[in-house]
Amino acid sequence: MAAIFQGVGAAATLSSSPSNSFVPKKFLTSPRRSFCVRKVPSSVVVRSDGSVNFDLNSKSRRAQQLVANAVATKADSSAASSSSNPGHELLLFEALREGLEEEMERDPCVCVMGEDVGHYGGSYKVTKDLAKKFGDLRVLDTPIAENSFTGMGIGAAMTGLRPVVEGMNMGFLLLAFNQISNNCGMLHYTSGGQFTIPIVIRGPGGVGRQLGAEHSQRLESYFQSIPGIQMVACSTPYNAKGLMKAAIRSENPVILFEHVLLYNLKERIPDEDYICNLEEAEMVRPGEHVTILTYSRMRYHVMQAAKTLVNKGYDPEVIDIRSLKPFDLYTIGNSVKKTHRVVIVEECMRTGGIGASLTAAITENFNDYLDAPIMCLSSQDVPTPYAGTLEEWTVVQPAQIVTAVEQLCQ
């Protein structure tokens, strides 16, 4: 586990700022609105169960390897897949950057707005060097004014641009809640379909390493009832890049939740252009006894617990739900129908979190298939304390997951 996380080191190892000779009004090739059209489809999609719709054999092999190796630690997976499909290895923040860069090249309407995304390179290096490549008009450094620059992103999206708005920390987007809720989510509906808002709002959230209460917020629980938005949470470099690209190409407003502690995960990802379906959950480890639903950082706690559970003789099915709004009830439903037991492991707080909604959704739809009540393991309903030991007890730990599964499977 320690090998995977390098703490919040991402913030600590930032590159030095570029030299101070920037041209304020540097425009690249003028992005005419008429060019903001989509190109002919050219890529493939990997389904969560490993098979593909388009016949590229290497792709399906690659997908199979991903699924099979998901249980192991990251080091194993990268070694095993190097034989067949070359791909390239990178860290999660680099995968996000790659996705963003590819989309910015492909579509001149894509622009990035956020604090310190331009010259500084992004506080988590997700936008590093993009300003040098695309210019100040496409990678925009904003002042510290979340409410207004999120609003400006939404206004620009109304005209057809595709801005990617970065919140330096998801918690800061609470200041932009009005814009996200009323304007971003609802404009498509209240205008009778006249305007679409193809905006992506992304940023790191979640409990980090002793960052304090205000910088450890899980905003997915606050945003989940806004009608009209989609929410996705990435957890691996593969799905980070795929979800980033899908989110940018989507006509709906998408909020992409990243996690502060996952930025330095390393994985081998394909060289080809690919996206991940925004509404789809990922089957991490198929199993028979119990369905464990999770997302973002908790996926890794669950996988660690899964190792212990396997040693104890259980066969958990682990699904990374990825799509927080709307839930992929199809994949989840199939799993529930198979195992009849559900454990939800999430980082949101117990009250009003994603787990609470998911519990309700599963109970409503699959009550007949459940042998036992759903167990929802969430963070405690407290502000995240600074002290390390206390912070550890705020979030769900692998040992608790093991206990919960054992209890459920009696």
Add this chain to the structure above:
Amino acid sequence: MPTLLSAWFNSHQPNLHPPSFYSLSLFRSSHPPPSPNPTLAMALSRFASSSRSGSLLKPLSSAISLRRPISTDTTPITLETSVPFTAHQCEAPSRTVQTSANELLTFFRDMALMRRMEIAADSLYKAKLIRGFCHLYDGQEAVAVGMEAALTKKDCIITAYRDHCTFMARGGTLLEVFAELMGRQAGCSRGKGGSMHFYKKDSNFYGGHGIVGAQVPLGCGLAFAQKYSKDEAVTFALYGDGAANQGQLFEALNISALWDLPAILVCENNHYGMGTAEWRAAKSPAYYKRGDYSPGLKVDGMDVLAVKQACTFAKEHALKNGPIILEMDTYRYHGHSMSDPGSTYRTRDEITGVRQERDPIERIRKLILSHDLATEKELKDIEKEVRKEVDDAIAQAKENPVPESSELFTNVYAKGLGVESFGADRKEVRATLP
């Protein structure tokens, strides 16, 4: 506490219209004039040259010739705005404006239409055909009409919830307005938006927003998109004196000024933020100066020609130099919304005073009559025509059906990535790249 009217008078030097224009009507007999009589012409012209104001000359000469039909004449007429502009950090535009008979009559018609529409909406609301919130714009028509005259459809306008007339000015139809207000299918937002959510994408009218002040960052975003795509167009983001105290305005202005966006922030100062007078809400009621580093202009918002002049000036300025603030000094006769009588925080005398002294439609009527561009009867005919149009539209809107129940779920999401979701019964998961 100063009354509104006295405050206005104290701050401006009103330029009253040339007096005795009514006496001109004596020259316009109801009988067709006899063939031109040179002696009479000389006598009249002598009278004209001896009069104080040169503007009397034109109407007199036209009185001699055969009367023109209602004028679609586009020969320029030069007029002065009622009050000079007050500027902050920029050179005020000149008070002299060029207009034409055609334009003045169009202004009259458009404003009369808007006025009639708002009054009709008032009755519909009281008849419970319009529900919820209904914010009426009567009294402020000059801002919408003057602004539209200065812009093209490539320029964007975004405003708050008092949007019925701005929507009309941008090319909306009466049917769309009334159907939307009554929640019918033919409404501009398919009945799903309501009074506060009028939008017209093809004429770049971006609404229609209920949350005070939230439209200003959106407006700056529109300006950003215009600059990004090199449209050579500007965005007018309208807000009220109440919204002028929102922080997001200053945030958006800061970003717009930093990035040189062609954004024009227009404060429609009707002196009341719902029930709170501006002197109780704003420490500094000089809204045009609040931009600090951004230039500003204070305009008499009841004078459509002044509004047009200011907007033309602002558009030129914004395209070259970045954001500018316009403060339109205007007034609303109705209360904040239909549930507000509008008389608990201001006196009826004040309202009637403004109606008598500053009403935008009356001003244009007087201009038209004094320049002999149409008769009173013709103007009354226009008003009757407009009234009929409004009544017809209301009748048509009443016939219109309410939205289907399936409309509840349409337009929540745009279709994206070709994925179909059918809840738990989805049989197939597929995503094709666009």
